[in-house]
Amino acid sequence: MLNSWVLPLLLFTTVTPLLYVQKNEIRSVDTLDGLWTFVREPHNGGDVGIVNGWKGKDLAKFENSTVMPVPSSYNDLGTSSELRDHIGWVWYQKKEFIPLRDSNMRHVLRFGSVNYFAVVVSEPTD
Incomplete structure (x- = not known):
């Protein structure tokens, strides 16, 4: 019986x-x-963020902005029922710097867990 479990676990x-x-x-x-x-x-709310061009704005300056750990499920972390039961778009933003030595290399983003649908925007800044 022990031998039958060894191969699947390995x-x-x-x-x-x-x-x-x-x-x-x-x-x-x-x-x-x-x-x-x-x-x-x-x-x-429809596409409020897309219509109003949130992708080019600093989300940290928004009145309702907060920080959220990634990876995580935002529905499980908030204390309000509005966040827990939210249906609609949410926006995540992070500023990441690519070292000059890596600027000519190919970069690939891998998302380990995205539910339903995601739009990813990557914009170079100075």
């Missing part, structure tokens, strides 16, 4: 890490985990 533990990017002598890997600026649009 396969599970050896196959799972192969799905993620791994750092090596050719590839560097950085994580964007941490605290992100977070703004919630009104409940079923």
Whole structure:
């Protein structure tokens, strides 16, 4: 009976890490985990942020902005029922700097958990 469990457990533990990017002598890997600026649009508010051009604005200056840890589920972290039961768009923003030595390299973003739909905007700044 013990032998029947050995192979499935070995396969599970050896196959799972192969799905993620791994750092090596050719590839560097950085994580964007941490605290992100977070703004919630009104409940079923349509496309308020898209229509008003929020992508080009500093979300930290918004009256209803806060910080939210990533990765996490914002619905589980808030204390208000509006956030817990929110249906609609939410905005995350993080400023990330790419070192000059890496500016000519190819950069790939990998999202480990996005529910339903996401729009990603990356804009170069000076």
